[in-house]
């Protein structure tokens with residue numbers, strides 16, 4: 001628990017900003033440069049969007065750890081999800097391209113019996 | 129769970145800003161005025177400080193709910209706390225005065241077998 | 257933390273210029289979509305979306321822009337972007353969308369070009 | 370979200386003016402305390418803490434200011450505050466600290482008064 005920040009937000013679009021704020025604040029405190037912080041803000045948004053998919057109920061659970069200039073963010077879906085009928089504007093492919101381009105590592109694993117997606121980003125050598 | 133935001137942060141001073149950011153973002157989304165948002169930011173900081181007291185380990189667990197212009201924030205301490213030797217600059221009395229002045233209701237209760245302190249603030253009639 | 261988001265519409269030389277300010281994310285992208293869908297329904301043939309004042313753009317917002325771009329193409333119209341922020345340009349580049357959208361450095365160039 | 374926090378010190382007519390910028394919270398208050406403790410140890414008799422550029426102040430920060438005020442009093446010195454932000458004045462008022470600190474609207478008034 002020590003050193004880990006956990007955040008649970010309902011699958012309701014207008015609160016995802018909290019995930020971005022948490023990522024930015026942690027990266028800021030860990031002395032990431034502005035460009036790295038902006039990358040992380042976007043990546044965390046895309047991580048949430050990819051985990052949420054078309055679910056319109058339930059909650060997104062995130063955990064953030066920072067250790068020696070490396071931030072890891074894990075994201076999983078809690079609770080049963082009713083599916084949205086979206087379909088149009090499905091940006092999954094875009095999310096993946098963004099994540100691939102901006103993180104050092106990403107993947108999926110099982111944590112507490114739940115599928116979790118995670119990303120990892122190192123602080124750049126020169127603060128940009 | 130639905131509609132509730134939960135945040136767990138280690139008892140480490142430089143991350144309390146996350147509690148303030150979460151409070152401000154929720155209040156902003158709920159169309160609280162600037163003065164109300166600033167009040168809530170301060171109150172949530174003081175709520176955390178009063179729950180943390182002299183503990184220097186463990187984690188602070190917060191939950192935020194918003195319903196029809198009323199924001200409720202609960203705060204409890206998770207994990208065993210090693211006590212800090214502070215003593216000087218003990219601002220408990222100041223925390224209490226601030227909380228009393230800026231919220232509509234506050235109190236303590238038991239939640240999940242843990243002592244929790246909570247505050248409640250209504251959106252002002254006229255956005256200030 | 258800047259929660260202000262605004263969409264303004266104006267006409268410049270017969271071109272519809274949509275100026276977006278703030279963060280376009282999953283919460284605000286629907287507003288942009290509604291604006292662009294309405295313009296398409298009204299048969300607007302030339303649209304310029306000015307993203308100069310945009311500080312954050314996510315995949316939802318990009319999806320809305322791509323959707324609008326396609327609708328314009330199918331209807332024989334155009335949709336151009338104005339991007340000045342390096343940050344926004346970077347996001348368009350990593351998603352390979354700079355090869356989809358005509359991107360300009362100012363509204364004047366987009367309207368004229 | 371503004372994470373910048375700065376403390377600057379200067380001398381104005383023999384008075385030590387400490388200018389604080391940003392948010393003084395539990396994370397940054399120790400820096401202010403260190404600055405004020407150092408000044409007391411150096412025997413500085415007149416201190417003005419300029420809070421004009423402070424956007425947030427919590428009880429930890431207020432505790433630091435009260436502690437410094439008392440140290441100055443005991444040593445026969447003074448500590449005055451410059452407050453221009455209504456928000457900061459409000460916090461001083463609800464904690465009844467406006468009756469503890471001499472509060473001024475500008476550095477000139479604090480140094481002269």
Ligand SMILES: Nc1ncnc2c1ncn2[C@@H]1O[C@H](COP(=O)(O)OP(=O)(O)O)[C@@H](O)[C@H]1O
Nearest residue numbers: 088089090091092093319322323326327352356
């Ligand atoms: N490089 C790309 N070029 C074009 N479209 C893309 C690209 N990458 C992803 N897309 C997808 O195209 C979608 C937009 O199409 P959509 O909104 O379904 O249009 P329509 O409904 O008008 O057919 C976006 O949501 C996006 O996921």
Ligand SMILES: Nc1ncnc2c1ncn2[C@@H]1O[C@H](COP(=O)(O)OP(=O)(O)O)[C@@H](O)[C@H]1O
Nearest residue numbers: 216217218219220221222432435436439465469
């Ligand atoms: N209205 C008040 N006036 C004076 N002191 C107050 C007031 N309210 C609270 N205090 C307490 O006084 C403390 C500052 O004293 P302290 O730092 O212990 O001084 P010292 O260690 O120099 O004796 C603050 O932390 C604060 O809790």
